[in-house]
Structure formats: C-alpha cells, structure tokens
Amino acid sequence: MRLFPSPLTCLLGIFLLMQQPLLAQDPFPTATLDSLFANLLEVEAFNGNVLLIEKGEIVYQRSFGWAEEPQRRPLTADTRFELASVSKQFTAMGIVLLQQQGKLDYTQAVADFLPELAFYEDVTLLQLIQHTSGIPDYIERLGESAPDVEFITNETLIQYFAEQQVPLDFPPGTDFAYSNTGYVLLASVIERVSGRSFGDFLEEELFKPLGMAQTTVYQRFYAPKEIPDMALGYGMDTDGEKVTTAELGKEFFTYFLDGIVGDGMVSSTVGDLYRWDRALREADFLTPANRELLYTAARTADGTRHPYGFGWFVEEDPTFGKIAFHAGGWAGFTTYLERHLDTDKTLILLSNNSLPSTTLPVRPMRRALYREPIEVERKIKPSQQELQAYVGVYGSENFPLAITVTAEAGTLFTQATGQSSIPMEAYEGHIFKFEPAGITLVFQPEAGQFMLYQGSVELLFEKITD
Secondary structure (H helix, E strand, C coil): CCECCCHHHHCCCCCCCCCCCCCCCCCCCHHHHHHHHHHHHHCCCCCEEEEEEECCEEEEEEEECEEECCCCEECCCCCEEECHHHHHHHHHHHHHHHHHCCCCCCCCEHHHCCHHHHHHCCCEHHHHHCCCCCCCCHHHHHHHCCCCCCCCEHHHHHHHHHHHCCCCCCCCCCCCCCCHHHHHHHHHHHHHHHCCCHHHHHHHHHHCCCCCCCCEECCCCCCCCCCCCECCCEEECCCCCEEEHHHHCCCEHHHHCCECCCCCCEEECHHHHHHHHHHHHHCCCCCHHHHHHHCCCEECCCCCEECECCCCEEEEECCCEEEEEEEEEECCEEEEEEEECCCCEEEEEEECECCCCCCCCHHHHHHHHCCCCCCCCCECCCCHHHHHHHCEEEEECCEEEEEEEEEECCEEEEEECCCCCEEEEEECCCEEEEHHHCEEEEEECCCCEEEEEECCEEEEEEEEEC
C-alpha cells in the first residue's frame, strides 16, 4: 500500500509574522544565534545550513549537523539540499523567461500547450502560477487511486488526469487553493514549448547565466546521478526511528513520486541561493513589468486578494514591509527562503531532517536581522514517560472544541475536535509550541491545566478526562 503525505505536509507557505516593534540598532547577535542553533541541533530540532543577508552582505552563515548519518559526514557551505516547494519560484521563472522570449502569454490556456487537458479549456497559465486554477492537488488525488507504475512522471500524471477527467474544485479564477498539480503542468509547458527537459531548460536559461553552478534538477531515485556533497534526507519510520527516505522503501510516496518535476526537485546550496537573491534584486534579466509581477498577489474574479505571486507567498507586514517567502517539505528535507523586499534582508534555512521535532526558527532570525533582542528558549527532549503527565482531554468555557493531548514516540500531539493532529515542540518550563500557527501551550500538570496563547488570544483549558 502506497503511503502519501497529508495536505499539511505538502503545503508550504507558512505565515510566521512578528508583532513586536523595531528597537534601536544593536550589534549583530552572532553568539546568541550560535547558542540557539546549537541547542536545536542537540535536541534534533534543526540539522542544516543557515544564511542571513543584509543589502548583499552575508551577516551570518553556519552549518549545524550532518549531511549523512551515521557516517558523520558534516554539512558544509557547499552541501546541496533538495528545496522541495521552494523550487516553485524557479518553475514560475521558467514561464517568465518564455514569456519574455515571446513564446507564450500568461493569459493563454494550459490546453494550448497540453491538448490532452482540453477539458480544462478555461484554465490559464497565470491561474496555474497563482493557484487559482481549481485543478486539484495530485498528491491527495493519487492517494485515492494511483496508477500501477513504479514512478509517476509528469507525462503519467497528465495522462492520468486526462483519462480520469478529473473535475475542477471550483471555476477557474474564482478561488484560491494551493495545488502542486499546477506547477507540474507548468514544468510540462516549459518542456513542450522549449523542446528541452525541465532540468536542461533551467540549467541553460537560468542557473548557468546566474552563476548557480551548484543548483540542478535532481531526482534521486528516478534519475540517479553523482551529485557532489549532496545531503541525505532523514525522516521517521513507523517505529519512530530516524531513517533516510531510501530506507523507507519503494512503496513510500517519496520514491513513487520521484519522477515528477516542477512542484519540487530543484537542489541547491545556501551559496547559490545567495546568488539567486542578488540576481532577483540587481540583475537585468527581467523586464520591469515581470519583476513587479513576481510579487503581485493574486486576485480572484470577485476582487479578493490572495497572498501568492509567481512562486512566492507575498505579505505586506506593518513592521517589515513587503515580504516574499516560501517553505518546502519533501523527502526528508525542510526548507525556507524569505526576502524582505523593502529593506533588502534575506533569511535562508535548509534542513535535511523532516522529523516531528524539526523546527525552522524563522522569528528569531528575523529579530536578528533587525537587531531586536532574542530570547533563547531551550528546547528539551522529554521521555515518553515524562510526556504522560500532559496527556488527556482538555476543555475551556470560552472555546467550543475539546483538545485531546497525546504522546507518541517522544513527541506531544494536540488535536482539536474534528481537526488534524499537530506535533508540539517541547521547551523548558512545561512549554510546548507549534510555530507555524504561532501556538504556545504552558502546562500546569499538577493542576491539570494549560494556558493556550495564539496572537492576542489567551485561554485557560482544564483537564476533562485522562
């Protein structure tokens, strides 16, 4: 039986915006960040490379952990990571380059290039780029009925959608729903228009011209090749053991889907992503109109703004100005790239771990870039027995849903009634957090209570049952 990720695993724009005001400029907190990441490494919360950039200057760069275990091959600045959904910005840029070459127009129907999908006649390239097409995400769809092949490829997927006449989730342009399928189709459009493979096109038209010599489209299982200093991706098996995705076997989804490109599969280094960041700001390979379009949020037919541009989530923050960012998670890798467009600050996090304990400390890195004080909270790794003190069903007079707290494989999980279960990260002082949603729980286990903090919300929960 094939295993597929949940939609949460494949989403990968995460809003981690801060509320604190700017303070006076202090020296860059190098030692504080070193302490933060050393602690995260110790409790298996972060294993990867970190890069902070200010106006083109690298102000912080470190490697923490291992590219390969148990061989203890260390990570270096040249180690390559699979970027997962951070790859989408390169796919979108491929469409932009073809548009600038006069070979397509954003308003054209995808069926003009992929006639097998003629029943999607009203879906445009722009809608695919901005996730307003209504085409369902293939990962959830294949989880229901996958073709009996060793690898799904772009062509296999197109044929599958054509044969199944997969219906749209909503009329094109009327709503927003993040869909990996759209970026797979965009990669196939690039191939058919250019007459080259997706990887060759990006290599020749983008990576080589920009000096990104360590960036490539890499499919570890489908098209194996020797890649210098490539990190191995680590996840967790059903027994709670840390393993490489290769050890999970051919029935695991990351093997089966390794033939697909466009929504992921670009591998790179922090150094090449630095070059990419500079090229986006300084190079003249984009027309002014396309440069602006990259970070222009989608609008649906009713005028509603949706925070996605050309392979980037975009956000107007009252403190930091305009931010473009994207996160990724795939095949044992967890990645994040964020660019502050008004102040020319960039943060990059590349991890080759995708464990329940894995975290990307985006907010402390933002604080460092703006010289705000960073409060280092020490993560801990409680035993399964210690976690039992928090287990139970909790309720609040001011919240309509019960929250069930469970412990599994050394991780605490919370689940509101009717919602998905989420892993919580443990800190000293009976504190547990889920950073992507800004949720903090502070337990008083002796009293059978916890306080929930999320933004301006503060709620007291009391244990109903064990």
